[in-house]
Amino acid sequence: MSIRRLLLLCVVSWLLILPAAEVRAELVVVVNARCGVAAMTRNEVVNIFFGRSRQFFNGVEAQPVDMLDTHPDRARFYSALIGKDVSDVNAYWSRQVFSGRAQPPAKVGTPEEVLKWVASHPGGIGFLELSKADARVRVVHELSK
Amino acid sequence: MSLVQVIESSRRRTAVRRAGFALILAMLTVSAAVETASPFSLQGFGTLGLARTTSDEVEYVRDLSQPSGIRRDWDGRLDSVLGLQATWQISPQLSAVVQGMAKYRHDRSYNPEIAWAYLNYEPTPRISLRLGRLGTEFFMMADSRWVGYSYLTVRPPGDYFWYLPFYSIHGGDLAYTHAVGDGMVRLKGFYGLSNGHIPLADQQWEIKGSPMTGVSVEYQLAAWQVRASYANIRFKHDLPIARELQAYSPDPLASASLLSTRDRRTDFYSLGVVYDQGPWQIQFMLNRIEQGNLALENSEGGYALAGYRVGTLTPYLGYSWVRSERRETTARQAIEARIMADSHAHQKTGIIGMRWNVARNMALKAQWDAIRGDAASIFPYRHEPASGRWSGKMDVYSVAFDFIF
Numbered sequence: 001m002s003i004r005r006l007l008l009l010c011v012v013s014w015l016l017i018l019p020a021a022e023v024r025a026e027l028v029v030v031v032n033a034r035c036g037v038a039a040m041t042r043n044e045v046v047n048i049f050f051g052r053s054r055q056f057f058n059g060v061e062a063q064p065v066d067m068l069d070t071h072p073d074r075a076r077f078y079s080a081l082i083g084k085d086v087s088d089v090n091a092y093w094s095r096q097v098f099s100g101r102a103q104p105p106a107k108v109g110t111p112e113e114v115l116k117w118v119a120s121h122p123g124g125i126g127f128l129e130l131s132k133a134d135a136r137v138r139v140v141h142e143l144s145k
Numbered sequence: 146m147s148l149v150q151v152i153e154s155s156r157r158r159t160a161v162r163r164a165g166f167a168l169i170l171a172m173l174t175v176s177a178a179v180e181t182a183s184p185f186s187l188q189g190f191g192t193l194g195l196a197r198t199t200s201d202e203v204e205y206v207r208d209l210s211q212p213s214g215i216r217r218d219w220d221g222r223l224d225s226v227l228g229l230q231a232t233w234q235i236s237p238q239l240s241a242v243v244q245g246m247a248k249y250r251h252d253r254s255y256n257p258e259i260a261w262a263y264l265n266y267e268p269t270p271r272i273s274l275r276l277g278r279l280g281t282e283f284f285m286m287a288d289s290r291w292v293g294y295s296y297l298t299v300r301p302p303g304d305y306f307w308y309l310p311f312y313s314i315h316g317g318d319l320a321y322t323h324a325v326g327d328g329m330v331r332l333k334g335f336y337g338l339s340n341g342h343i344p345l346a347d348q349q350w351e352i353k354g355s356p357m358t359g360v361s362v363e364y365q366l367a368a369w370q371v372r373a374s375y376a377n378i379r380f381k382h383d384l385p386i387a388r389e390l391q392a393y394s395p396d397p398l399a400s401a402s403l404l405s406t407r408d409r410r411t412d413f414y415s416l417g418v419v420y421d422q423g424p425w426q427i428q429f430m431l432n433r434i435e436q437g438n439l440a441l442e443n444s445e446g447g448y449a450l451a452g453y454r455v456g457t458l459t460p461y462l463g464y465s466w467v468r469s470e471r472r473e474t475t476a477r478q479a480i481e482a483r484i485m486a487d488s489h490a491h492q493k494t495g496i497i498g499m500r501w502n503v504a505r506n507m508a509l510k511a512q513w514d515a516i517r518g519d520a521a522s523i524f525p526y527r528h529e530p531a532s533g534r535w536s537g538k539m540d541v542y543s544v545a546f547d548f549i550f
Contacts, residue, residue, distance in 0.1 A: 043327035054270035083423030095295035
């Protein structure tokens with residue numbers, strides 16, 4: 001096979017994969033519906049999920065929940081939020097943990113558990129697909145790709 | 146020892162090793178199981194590293210806490226480390242943390258030590274008060290220098306960090322975090338008594354008991370992080386040079402008083418900027434060290450480092466430098482001038498390397514450091530050259546496997 005044909009094949013297969021990634025359901029950040037927060041900026045979401053801030057703007061203590069590496073939503077979330085992959089995020093937390101600065105958020109394995117965590121903690125905040133959110137939580141940030 | 150005794154003792158050692166291995170396995174299982182809920186957590190980090198240089202004239206060390214360094218043969222002492230950290234969340238506000246670490250240390254052993262043991266009290270989400278044996282963030286990221294998985298390079302750039310053998314204090318620190326716009330400001334101060342030794346030649350310079358104080362201010366906004374800090378140490382002891390002065394100085398008492406470090410203060414200033422967004426990781430740091438004694442030279446150093454991730458690979462490029470200022474020695478005795486020249490550093494290092502995130506929580510790295518310095522630049526090294534053949538130039542080749550669990 002010539003180099004040109006190989007390149008063409010690569011480009012075509014890339015184009016075929018690309019739309020598939022984009023039609024996947026949208027990820028949103030949700031908080032406990034009673035925590036008094038209606039909307040958050042991307043930077044505010046970053047501050048809380050990276051342990052820089054442990055409070056919402058109104059002073060309520062944030063109780064973030066993350067997902068296990070095994071769930072694909074985790075990689076999608078950090079990629080859409082700041083363009084980092086899971087190993088970057090884990091490296092970041094290793095510095096926080098082993099310098100004694102902060103512990104990472106608790107981790108759960110399924111979107112149902114995220115929902116349960118957010119609904120059962122007064123300052124709960126997590127991420128899941130928009131279609132999985134219900135009345136117990138409020139969408140405060142939509143992740144645009 | 147008879148043959149039977151030898152066999153017996155080797156069996157016992159194997160049993161101990163097996164028990165140790167079983168314990169580590171059990172800890173790993175526990176740490177995997179307690180990801181949520183339990184107030185106890187156990188986490189660990191480690192590096193298996195091999196490195197060599199292209200010179201037999203001096204020994205290359207990672208920092209001044211290492212009593213001897215590496216030469217032309219591949220050597221695992223420089224970067225290899227194993228750390229375990231246990232955290233007990235006593236209440237939502239109070240936690241206890243103990244970190245143990247085994248690495249090549251000041252007394253030429255790998256004896257594990259308790260790196261940190263402290264109580265952390267957070268009365269509000271904005272305030273953190275720690276008491277006990279703590280790590281100090283003398284310079285940005287100085288308190289996670291041994292967690293290879295947390296950074297890009299094989300080891301923190303030497304020209305910036307080798308000067309810092311200070312790892313922990315017995316004391317306290319207080320941090321206050323406040324939101325400013327979309328960003329976060331963090332103020333931190335610490336005070337304590339240093340805990341450690343600095344090996345010099347075949348002797349130890351006792352740092353233990355020297356008071357250290359520091360403050361830092363940090364601002365984080367989106368991908369940017371800026372940090373400025375000031376810290377100082379007031380040495381409790383003189384350099385271990387009494388023997389040399391006794392042997393070579395015409396007036397050992399006068400020389401000792403001239404070169405005294407006791408109760409003299411050394412100041413450390415630093416400024417760091419980090420940009421961390423998408424595939425980019427960029428760091429720029431500067432420091433200045435002002436010695437309140439005549440034995441050690443003032444110095445300035447810095448580095449710039451940039452990495453760009455493509456999939457699981459992150460190639461990086463860096464440049465670091467350190468330069469110390471010579472003191473006037475014309476009126477000094479020969480031995481005094483020699484000791485003062487021992488702390489001279491004047492070199493630049495080009496860094497090129499690659500980090501490969503090979504599997505979950507594991508990274509492989511390979512790196513080339515090209516050190517281009519003055520022949521008089523000897524403070525960063527061990528076994529100062531007597532032959533006069535040290536050119537100040539050498540290359541360091543390193544490979545490392547980093548992991549966390």
